Structure formats: structure tokens, C-alpha cells
Amino acid sequence: MEAPLLHLALVGTPNSGKTSLFNALTGSRQKVANYPGVTVERKEGFFVTPLGRQVSLVDLPGTYSLRGRSPDEEITRDIVLGHASGEARPDLVLCVADATNLRLTIRLLLELKRTGRPLALVLNMFDIATRRGIAVDVARMSEALGVPVVTSIAVRKGGTADLLTLTDELSAQMQPLPAENGWRPLGVAELRATQREADRIIAESVSLPSRPDTWTARIDAVVLHPVAGLLVLGLILFVMFQAVFAWAKPVMELLSASFDTLGQFAHDTLPAGLLQSFLQNGVISGVGSVIVFLPQIIIIFLFILLLEDFGYMSRAAFLMDRIMGGAGLHGRAFIPLLSSFACAIPGIMATRVIDNRRDRLTTILIAPLMTCSARIPVYTLIISAFIPERQVWGFVNLQGLVMFGLYAAGIVSALGVSFLIKFFMLRDYAPAPFMLELPDYKMPRLKSIAIGIYSRAMMFLQRAGTTIFAMMVLIWFLASFPQPPLGATEPAIDFSLAAMLGKALAPLLAPVGFNWQIAMALVPGMAAREVAVAALGTVYAIEGGKEAAEAIGQVLATKWSLATALSLLAWYIFAPQCASTLAVIKRETGSWKWMAATFAYMLTLAYAASLVTYNVAVALGAG
Amino acid sequence: MTSKIDTRSQEHSEKRSPRHSGRHPQKHPEMPLGLARRGYTGVIQHLAADGAGSALSDVELESRLIELGFVEGAKVEVLHEGAVGRDPIAVRVDNVTIAVRRREAMAIIVA
Numbered sequence: 001m002e003a004p005l006l007h008l009a010l011v012g013t014p015n016s017g018k019t020s021l022f023n024a025l026t027g028s029r030q031k032v033a034n035y036p037g038v039t040v041e042r043k044e045g046f047f048v049t050p051l052g053r054q055v056s057l058v059d060l061p062g063t064y065s066l067r068g069r070s071p072d073e074e075i076t077r078d079i080v081l082g083h084a085s086g087e088a089r090p091d092l093v094l095c096v097a098d099a100t101n102l103r104l105t106i107r108l109l110l111e112l113k114r115t116g117r118p119l120a121l122v123l124n125m126f127d128i129a130t131r132r133g134i135a136v137d138v139a140r141m142s143e144a145l146g147v148p149v150v151t152s153i154a155v156r157k158g159g160t161a162d163l164l165t166l167t168d169e170l171s172a173q174m175q176p177l178p179a180e181n182g183w184r185p186l187g188v189a190e191l192r193a194t195q196r197e198a199d200r201i202i203a204e205s206v207s208l209p210s211r212p213d214t215w216t217a218r219i220d221a222v223v224l225h226p227v228a229g230l231l232v233l234g235l236i237l238f239v240m241f242q243a244v245f246a247w248a249k250p251v252m253e254l255l256s257a258s259f260d261t262l263g264q265f266a267h268d269t270l271p272a273g274l275l276q277s278f279l280q281n282g283v284i285s286g287v288g289s290v291i292v293f294l295p296q297i298i299i300i301f302l303f304i305l306l307l308e309d310f311g312y313m314s315r316a317a318f319l320m321d322r323i324m325g326g327a328g329l330h331g332r333a334f335i336p337l338l339s340s341f342a343c344a345i346p347g348i349m350a351t352r353v354i355d356n357r358r359d360r361l362t363t364i365l366i367a368p369l370m371t372c373s374a375r376i377p378v379y380t381l382i383i384s385a386f387i388p389e390r391q392v393w394g395f396v397n398l399q400g401l402v403m404f405g406l407y408a409a410g411i412v413s414a415l416g417v418s419f420l421i422k423f424f425m426l427r428d429y430a431p432a433p434f435m436l437e438l439p440d441y442k443m444p445r446l447k448s449i450a451i452g453i454y455s456r457a458m459m460f461l462q463r464a465g466t467t468i469f470a471m472m473v474l475i476w477f478l479a480s481f482p483q484p485p486l487g488a489t490e491p492a493i494d495f496s497l498a499a500m501l502g503k504a505l506a507p508l509l510a511p512v513g514f515n516w517q518i519a520m521a522l523v524p525g526m527a528a529r530e531v532a533v534a535a536l537g538t539v540y541a542i543e544g545g546k547e548a549a550e551a552i553g554q555v556l557a558t559k560w561s562l563a564t565a566l567s568l569l570a571w572y573i574f575a576p577q578c579a580s581t582l583a584v585i586k587r588e589t590g591s592w593k594w595m596a597a598t599f600a601y602m603l604t605l606a607y608a609a610s611l612v613t614y615n616v617a618v619a620l621g622a623g
Numbered sequence: 624m625t626s627k628i629d630t631r632s633q634e635h636s637e638k639r640s641p642r643h644s645g646r647h648p649q650k651h652p653e654m655p656l657g658l659a660r661r662g663y664t665g666v667i668q669h670l671a672a673d674g675a676g677s678a679l680s681d682v683e684l685e686s687r688l689i690e691l692g693f694v695e696g697a698k699v700e701v702l703h704e705g706a707v708g709r710d711p712i713a714v715r716v717d718n719v720t721i722a723v724r725r726r727e728a729m730a731i732i733v734a
Contacts, residue, residue: 224702
């Protein structure tokens with residue numbers, strides 16, 4: 001007889017080692033997605049017990065109680081109580097505790113007991129507890145709590161054997177009708193009472209010669225030092241940046257070249273015509289232009305997961321909290337925003353470390369204002385064509401100064417927008433006070449990190465294969481149809497829908513100094529910002545695409561005024577010229593509304609900035 | 624706003640929490656943990672969320688503090704202070720380290 005799938009749920013406080021236990025049990029058999037309609041990551045994995053029972057395991061967001069004060073915690077509460085629509089009510093709730101730090105979890109467990117759900121306590125990281133001289137009388141604790149208790153060492157092979165055996169035992173004796181739910185939100189007095197009860201049970205069953213972790217104290221003495229701490233943070237960021245730009249570069253170039261070769265292969269093999277153009281320019285180069293970001297995404301997540309596993313992330317948030325707080329951002333927004341300098345896509349994905357919905361949303365909305373690497377080709381082209389290479393104030397390179405100014409404008413406007421969001425849009429949302437645990441440092445486990453990177457990479461590739469692919473095909477279509485008449489001498493793109501759009505948009509963009517050629521280049525530039533460079537090359541009939549950037553620059557310098565060039569720079573600081581970013585925002589916020597909001601506000605800023613830049617420049621005689 | 628708290632915190636710490644205060648925590652006068660300086664050790668006497676000025680409601684703040692282990696009788700030690708305005712602070716509560724802003728820590732009365 002085939003037993004039905006057994007549903008297990010992992011519940012625990014943040015930092016209880018829930019995720020490493022989840023990874024140990026399920027390995028790579030996991031699915032990472034979002035819960036419908038909310039920005040909360042849903043992780044489900046599968047495994048088989050020693051007796052052959054198929055188990056589905058969900059890793060619920062970490063929480064200190066069932067009160068549900070954030071969307072994440074509400075998910076945890078609703079699933080445990082069986083109120084979540086479309087989610088199976090767990091047959092067994094596994095409450096995971098860090099064995100070195102039992103107080104808060106035992107209190108949570110006492111609260112969980114009131115739900116009447118079948119429950120077991122897993123004392124994770126039991127090896128570390130033993131090493132620190134913490135002795136737990138498991139039988140006594142189990143008796144005092146009235147639930148089964150097992151120990152586990154998630155990071156060691158075979159460390160979950162007891163838990164697997166227990167799962168089999170419990171599933172064999174499972175009642176079809178579980179006890180009534182007696183849970184309701186606890187009042188302050190009840191919270192105190194459960195904490196006292198928890199402390200009493202710990203005093204009875206645990207002997208704590210608990211030497212505080214001296215390593216953690218030693219590392220924190222440097223890492224949380226007001227001066228040294230910021231220097232260490234700066235150093236880590238510097239290495240991270242270097243890695244994202246330098247390490248990723250050869251792989252990205254290789255990927256890019258492979259896609260070019262593949263495209264060329266399609267070009268050479270197929271007869272000239274629509275299918276050839278569709279495969280080469282639509283499918284291969286479209287998907288390729290997104291997949292080249294995969295190395296950067298992997299490297300950023302490697303750093304984020306390493307730092308998180310080690311226990312550093314909450315320290316970085318501690319150091320940056322007041323500095324970010326001035327602009328209405330949470331300390332944890334720091335790393336995602338920083339990642340956005342490479343590319344807003346991994347940056348927005350990295351906002352998952354922010355547990356408060358409001359803070360996360362603000363960070364997602366402003367992340368695209370950080371100057372990403374795709375803007376660099378556009379900036380470089382215009383700067384080298386229009387800004388003279390000379391020294392100002394004796395030692396500063398003017399071109400470099402303009403580049404720096406563009407970066408600074410991005411940062412300042414991001415902080416400004418965050419400030420405005422805080423004041424106008426999300427005012428009613430209770431702000432998250434900064435209260436978080438600084439866990440003891442732990443050696444990151446490679447297997448756990450590898451699984452984490454793998455699941456993020458798969459998510460990204462899946463997206464590249466669906467949403468982003470669809471957008472790329474649309475943009476190719478706009479740039480290719482209708483076909484030029486036979487014998488036409490102008491570039492084919494002049495006859496396309498993109499050109500029509502460009503000409504239609506031109507009157508709208510005339511006040512900011514853009515001609516129809518620029519307006520048209522902005523359309524394929526939606527695929528990725530740097531594609532605009534190639535599009536300008538095409539429209540000004542220069543062969544060679546991106547490689548011929550220098551030649552394009554020389555042509556542009558004769559065709560545009562300085563005011564137009566400056567206006568285009570201002571446009572690129574703000575404009576939402578990236579379909580992939582918009583797609584990721586849609587995905588991560590789970591709503592079209594926020595995607596539209598991002599598009600609208602960035603477009604408004606871009607138009608306003610260009611308008612001001614152009615008119616000021618014309619007034620100063622640069623028209 | 625917070626800078627006011629910080630200057631007060633310096634005055635308080637000079638008056639009320641001299642170095643090595645941890646040896647006789649029971650002899651200190653009561654004070655909010657939000658005013659304590661690095662190195663301060665004491666025992667939580669009670670929680671007083673109504674005077675803290677946190678953005679959270681009193682009940683919510685008190686609940687969260689309890690959930691993080693700030694209950695009467697717990698031993699606390701201020702381990703670290705943030706770089707800007709000595710805020711937030713990292714507090715050892717029994718055997719857990721919690722980072723909290725001074726504003727919220729004003730609700731924790733220690734001695």
C-alpha cells in the first residue's frame with residue numbers, strides 16, 4: 001500500500017540552523033519559489049524516510065512567535081494553523097532549536113504546543129553544544145515539554161539519522177484527527193509566563209557551564225568596532241566588487257562570445273531571411289544578453305550566502321543601520337543596493353535578506369537607480385565623444401569627473417526617492433525597528449552554500465527562459481517588422497515598427513533634445529541598456545555594432561549638440577531602460593502594480609532630468 | 624532626535640555606570656538600558672514600553688522585547704555601540720546577543 005505524501009514543516013527562530021537542516025534532509029531536491037501574492041520565499045524539498053515514506057518538507061520563515069507581525073511570519077503562522085489556502089496542513093511540525101541557544105526556541109515551542117499540531121523538537125548543532133560543555137538531558141526535556149525531542153547535527157553526514165527514525169515512528173502512530181487548535185495570540189502576561197516556563201524547563205534539563213563563544217567575542221571586538229568594523233566592511237565590499245567585476249568578466253566574455261558564435265552559426269547555416277534573423281537576433285542574442293549575467297549573479301550570491309552562513313550579515317546591518325536609516329532604509333538594504341552597482345537583477349534578488357515588507361519594497365524600487373554595469377558602455381560612448389579629455393583643477397580628469405558625477409547622481413537620487421517613499425507612500429506601514437539577533441559565528445558549509453547558489457541560479461535561468469525571453473522576442477519583432485522594400489538603401493531598421501515608434505515618440509522627446517534616431521534606439525535599448533549603443537550604430541549606418549563604438553562616437557559628435565548628449569546622459573541615469581529588471585521587479589514583488597510604479601517614477605525622473613539638463617545646456621550656449 | 628538621547632546617554636553613563644560596574648549590579652540605581660554605555664552590566668528590573676518613544680505600540684514593543692529574551696531577571700551587558708551616535712547597541716542577554724536601537728532599549732529598565 002502506498003502511503004500518502006507526508007507533510008512536514010520546519011519552524012524555528014532565525015539562525016537556528018533551520019536552513020542547513022533543510023539542506024541536509026533534502027539535498028538538491030528542492031523547489032524555491034514565492035508564495036502567491038507576497039514577497040516571501042517558499043522553499044519545499046523532498047526526501048524518503050528509512051522505511052520508505054515519501055516526505056515533503058517546507059522550510060518556513062524564521063520567527064520568534066506565532067503572532068505574525070510581518071508577511072513572512074504570517075505565512076509561518078497560517079501554514080502551521082492550516083489556514084493558508086493552497087498549502088497542505090503539516091502532518092508534523094518540526095521545531096528547530098540551536099542547541100547552544102535554547103531559551104527563545106523553547107518559548108516558541110510552548111506556543112506551538114497550543115496549536116495542537118503534532119510536534120517534535122530538533123536540537124540542532126548538537127556537536128557545537130557538546131563542545132561548549134552544554135549537557136542536555138534529552139529524555140527529561142522531552143518529558144517536561146510533552147513532545148518528542150531528538151538531537152541532530154545537520155552539517156555532518158548521518159547527523160539527521162535520529163530525526164529520520166523519529167519521523168517514521170511518529171508517522172506510524174499518527175492520528176487522523178489532530179487535537180483542537182487552542183492557539184490565539186498571546187498577551188504580554190502570557191508571553192512572560194511562557195518564557196518563565198521555558199526557563200524553568202531549561203534549568204531542569206540542561207546544564208549550562210556555557211562558556212561564551214570566545215571566538216565570536218574576539219571577532220566581534222574587531223568587526224563591530226566603530227572604526228575597525230567599518231574598515232572591515234569596506235574591505236569585504238571591495239573584494240566583493242572586485243570579484244563581481246574581475247572574476248566574472250572572463251566567464252561573461254566567454255558566454256558572450258559563445259552566444260555570438262552560436263548566432264553566427266545560425267546565420268551561416270540558415271538561408272538569409274526571417275527565420276535566420278529571428279534565431280540569431282531574437283532568440284540567441286536575446287537570451288544570451290541575459291544569461292551573460294549569470295556569473296555575476298552566482299558570485300554575488302556566493303558572497304551573500306557565505307557572509308550569511310558565517311553570521312556576518314547581521315553585523316553589517318548593525319554597522320550600517322544608522323547610516324542607512326537617515327534615508328529611511330533598513331540596515332539590511334545595504335548589500336542588495338551595493339550588488340545593484342553590478343546589475344539590478346541580482347541586487348533585487350538579494351533583497352530577500354530584508355525581512356520587513358516595506359523596507360524590502362523600498363529597496364527594490366530604488367535598486368535600479370544604482371549605476372549598473374550595463375550603463376557603462378552608454379556612458380563611455382557619450383563621454384568619450386563629447387567631453388574633452390583635459391585636466392580640471394590641475395589634477396582631475398574631466399571625463400572621469402563626469403563619470404563619477406553620473407554615479408553620484410544615481411546614489412543621491414536613490415536616497416532621495418527612498419526618503420520620499422518613506423514619507424508619502426508607505427507611511428501607514430509600521431516601520432520595522434532594528435531588533436535582531438547577532439548569532440555566534442559559524443564556519444560556512446560548502447554543501448549548503450552550493451545548494452543555495454544552485455537554487456538561485458536555476459530560478460534566474462527559468463526566468464530568462466520565460467518572461468525575459470518573451471520580452472526579447474517582442475523587441476526583436478519591433479526592430480524587424482515590417483521588412484524593408486526590395487532595393488532599399490537605408491538600414492533595414494528604418495522601416496521597422498521600432499522606427500515608427502521612434503518617429504512617433506520623437507515629438508514627445510523633442511523638448512529634451514532627442515531626435516528620432518535616439519528615440520528609436522531607446523526601443524531596442526529596453527532589452528538591455530547597452531543595446532542602445534548598437535542600435536545607434538545601426539541607425540547611423542555604421543557596420544560593426546558594439547566593437548565600432550569609437551566610430552559611432554565620432555559620428556555622433558558631428559550629428560548631436562553637446563546639450564543633446566548631456567541630456568541623454570541624464571536620461572540614462574534614471575530611465576527604466578531594462579526589460580529584465582522590470583520583469584524581476586514584477587516577480588519579486590508579485591505584482592504588476594509595483595513594476596508599473598517603478599517604470600512610471602523612473603520615466604518621470606528621466607524626463608525631468610533630461611528636460612532640465614537640455615534647457616540649461618542650451619541656455620548656456622551648448623545647443 | 625536621537626542625538627538628544629545620545630548626549631544624555633553620555634551624562635548618564637558618567638554619573639551612573641562607572642567602569643567595572645558589573646561586579647555589583649544590584650547596587651545601581653534603576654535606569655533605561657537605552658542610556659547605558661559600552662561595558663555596562665546589569666539585571667533587567669522591568670519593562671516600561673510606554674515611555675520609550677518607539678514607533679511600535681506599547682504592547683507590540685513589549686511583546687517583541689520579551690520574545691527576544693528581555694525578561695525580568697535576565698542579565699544584560701552592553702557589548703558594542705554603533706559608529707554613528709553610539710547607536711544601535713549590541714546587548715548580551717543571558718547567552719544571546721541582540722542588536723537593538725537605543726530608542727527601543729529605553730523600554731528596558733535595568734539596574
